[in-house]
Amino acid sequence: MAILIDEKVKLVIQGITGRQGSFHCRQMLEYGTRVVAGVSPGKGGHEVCGVPVYDTVEEAVATRGANASCVFVPAPFAKDAVFEALDAGIKLVVVITEHIPLHDALDIVAFAQERGATVVGPNTFGVISPGRCKIGIMPNRIYCPGPVGVAARSGTLSYEVVASLSLAGLGQSTVVGVGGDRVTGLGFVQLLKQFERDEHTRVIVLVGEIGGTAEEEAAEYIKSLSKPVVAYLAGRNAPPGKRMGHAGAIIERGKGSFASKVRALRSAGVAVAELPWEVPALVQRALTA
């Protein structure tokens, strides 16, 4: 078991002919993901790493039975790409693209909700269920299967944490990047819900950071959770204000700071690590408690 993705995924890569798209197509194939198609408008009929390229997602779905998409399309065109995937009936879209305009992200999230689909990201490193399937740009070799579910806001920081887990012999059920942008499709709360239901997951690790209120909301939800949660948060010494600015502060109203997040998580019973490499010990303790 795992959440979101497993061996049943048949992936279409949107933007497969670009530099990142083709590089990570190979990486995903190497990991064992069934990449069944690529889409690149105007490039239909080509191949990338042996994967057939189509002009439209509709064709990729009709011809190759694609049921999940990974989007590498440049930011100005990413909304169109995600809409195309959702409109073609795809229920899981992983949006790697960064720098997507905020209003496009709002539209993407609203359209996904309307279609009852899951959008991971934008600006995510992706999703991986180690040993089963990978959709994203994370390095292949740091993951191993196991009982730890990981949900992270930041890609490289999650690699850091996951690598230390794997080194300590603590494998992962699924590792998910919620995405670094202000507005993303999938959030911590929905992931906690899924990890709670996933029988293979025994402990959950949150990798958070300052800004926004995702950690505070997660903390609220964690109170009703049966599984233990460990967290690491970045940004204790981040320069104040610069990151989120006024618009964020209005909504956050005092939440969003490092102190607020740590307080909320601790009061929900979460073990919060001080340094990234302290996470494995806390996970170990949770597993053996």
Added chain:
Amino acid sequence: MAILIDEKVKLVIQGITGRQGSFHCRQMLEYGTRVVAGVSPGKGGHEVCGVPVYDTVEEAVATRGANASCVFVPAPFAKDAVFEALDAGIKLVVVITEHIPLHDALDIVAFAQERGATVVGPNTFGVISPGRCKIGIMPNRIYCPGPVGVAARSGTLSYEVVASLSLAGLGQSTVVGVGGDRVTGLGFVQLLKQFERDEHTRVIVLVGEIGGTAEEEAAEYIKSLSKPVVAYLAGRNAPPGKRMGHAGAIIERGKGSFASKVRALRSAGVAVAELPWEVPALVQRALTA
């Protein structure tokens, strides 16, 4: 039994303080409709014919339990009024207002669909289940309860037909105006579906006219219907082209003419009357067949 409305309706009238709104409020009350509230922004706290007026539909729903709305709001503000009603959770909105912009009607229909609600109209005379409930502007005294379900595009023409039915002793289960505009919420097909399910309705009368393809679509659907259908259509001698113009013609592609509609209905087994006052005899024949 009846369709769409019965004694359980608790009606809010939007635009109740206007000339038409207040006049028809009285008419509906006299018919026995439970008009529980009126809405007129800026007029909250007033009364019309003893009905309390609120500033918002939300208040009318919260305070008075309104579950249906009748909209008399002037065309430029009608979309806002319908959205307000739907957003307040009302599932049946009867839009009397005429001259609503086409694009507003498109939005209204899309929003109603999103909310799983029924919009009758715009530009409808309303809905009446004789002896039970009336929402609309039709004259009170021409209706009587009975087994004939009537769906009409035009108000006064339906009065003509209904009056002749009543005069012949043929009462009505429900009479519905789909509305005279190009884009309306409820159409003939949905009404046929409901009349087919309604045990009280034994025969269905369609009052149609040239333009659009509603009658042709109805004819297609009627082929699968168990109940007999009688129709009268206006526009045999209408000046060609003037009414719908090019935009309509593109979509209709040959449908939309009087001849096309009569042909379609007759081939679906519908008895088509030549003159409005011939309808009762055809209904009588269908009932005794």
Added chain:
Amino acid sequence: MKLYEFMAKEILERHGIRIPPGQVVDTPEEAASVASRLGPVVLKAQVLAGGRGKAGGVVFATSPAEARRRAERMLGSRIQGYPVERILVEKRLDIEQELYVGIVVDGSARRPVLLASARGGVDVEEVPDAELIRRKIDVRWGLMPYRAREVALRLGLPRQLVPAFADIACRMYGAFRQYDAELVECNPLAVTPDGLVAADARLNVDDEALFRQKQLPRVHDDTPLERKVKELGLSYVQLDGDIAVMANGAGITMATIDVLQKFGGRPANFLDVGGGAAAEPMAKAMAVLLEARPRALLINIFGGITRCDDVARAVLEVRGSRPFDLPVVVRLVGTNEDEGMRLLREAGIEAYRSMEEAAAAVVRLARGEA
């Protein structure tokens, strides 16, 4: 409201769609001068009629002198009854293929639809169904580029034109929404060596939305009498018979005309005074009807929103202020019916409750059978 081709093109150009270089002129001299600037040109009569091409409303000229001659002949002529007052003189395009692309409201789908065909340039009604692509548009999201690309591919467009086609279709949809259009059309959308160009364009605006489309020009497409009645907020079409007809509601007005024809009468007009007609505009509408000198007048009112007493008062008001000796038959049923009948009968006007009787009576009266 239909816009003239040149107006529709101006708007599409503002929305980023390429149109041919050209200019509207109303004299042969100007036509010649534009031609001397543009080289070989096409002269297009600016009239609201369809099928303008077949009627001689689109001609070519290879020299300024020829442009002048052609314009001279065209200006002041009539195309399907419309006088040609302006000509659009455009650079003649090198057209490789003519596409059709339009956005229109589909009343049965209750949505806008994108229509496209690789067989443009002709009346779209003549394109066989199998060669016309239709795609419904969700008003919540509008027309998205991926959908327009899919259509372009299905049209068989060369790959390098697909993004341009999608761009044009999306911009057309933008204009469609922004201007409350019933129809936005490029026919043909021309494939030229320089890319896609809107060689012809239409933009029909929803009359009901004109109140919020203040920036658009106003174009009138009706007879003076029709305009006069329309200004009263009523719906009017002139016919060629002798019985003036006034009824309340499009359906019953059409039915009244059908019944009159069936009874051997000849209706002079279609006049729907609408559901909410008040006494004053109705009185004015009647006065207008009488201007056309019919032989009889039938007023057929089945009251819904309209109150019968208002109608009766309107009739009496018109007769009071501008006495007429024409036979009038009134049919009156519905809200405040008794009061209406009483008022009319007291004033000595023929009034019926039955449409059949009223129609028979007015046909008789129009024949002079009193």
Added chain:
Amino acid sequence: MKLYEFMAKEILERHGIRIPPGQVVDTPEEAASVASRLGPVVLKAQVLAGGRGKAGGVVFATSPAEARRRAERMLGSRIQGYPVERILVEKRLDIEQELYVGIVVDGSARRPVLLASARGGVDVEEVPDAELIRRKIDVRWGLMPYRAREVALRLGLPRQLVPAFADIACRMYGAFRQYDAELVECNPLAVTPDGLVAADARLNVDDEALFRQKQLPRVHDDTPLERKVKELGLSYVQLDGDIAVMANGAGITMATIDVLQKFGGRPANFLDVGGGAAAEPMAKAMAVLLEARPRALLINIFGGITRCDDVARAVLEVRGSRPFDLPVVVRLVGTNEDEGMRLLREAGIEAYRSMEEAAAAVVRLARGEA
């Protein structure tokens, strides 16, 4: 990108929202001349800082002479570090009540929200939760008048102001969508004897959408160094320590700074080279970091999209083209990690696989403990 007050107001005015009569000036003489035209005025320093009022950035003047004096004092002064180069001189309003109204993106709701309070004029963060109304907006339908009216009623506005408030809120939402705004705000929206006036306004635009907001002015709100790095497509904030930091990803960059602090080091900056950083901009970014003359440099790369060999080559390229003698520590893990490590070690640069070791090493080096 934050717009200056006067720019935000110009935009809102174009969208039909009333603003006070006024003019932007950059000399005391102009200030006096505007004041002589408008009567009693308010002078508002055009800076991007919040809390401008408390810092003396908003002052009144009752005469042209006073306006000149006030302007003289204000121009060239600094407010929260921002030099005052322009002043907005506006007619002084007769304010009866100050409202707050704003539209902002709520990341947790994943939607825009309308925020409103009857207690405007202060920092909205200071308004108690109970007095701040929030209404989520569905992007598919936008902000509808009925919702804005409901908010106006809940604010306790006098009935006759409700439609005007709703109109302003809906127009603000229109601007919010049209300009890809993160925030549109009127604070205060002033209740005056003549109705509602946007006495102050903000409009912050999403940086990621600037590519399609070509008609908007460009405003820069960063140090020259920050701007230089931003132009390379990287995210940079200056700090006051002596260890330059470069990492890939906002999260790991923040974590690196946290770890350095924990180990007793003092970071000189926050520099996130992002996920997709290529060698060339990274090399340029490093060059910029060195300009600030740090005592050591830590490069912490956990490769995802970023390839470690690119990073290694970038480091070598910078050292090759502009030799530096500053101690550099590189931490390198991930995609093409072996190749990256090999390149660095061959060039004699200190490289680690562990963040802990790398951080400890650079703190030691910065202290001169080599």
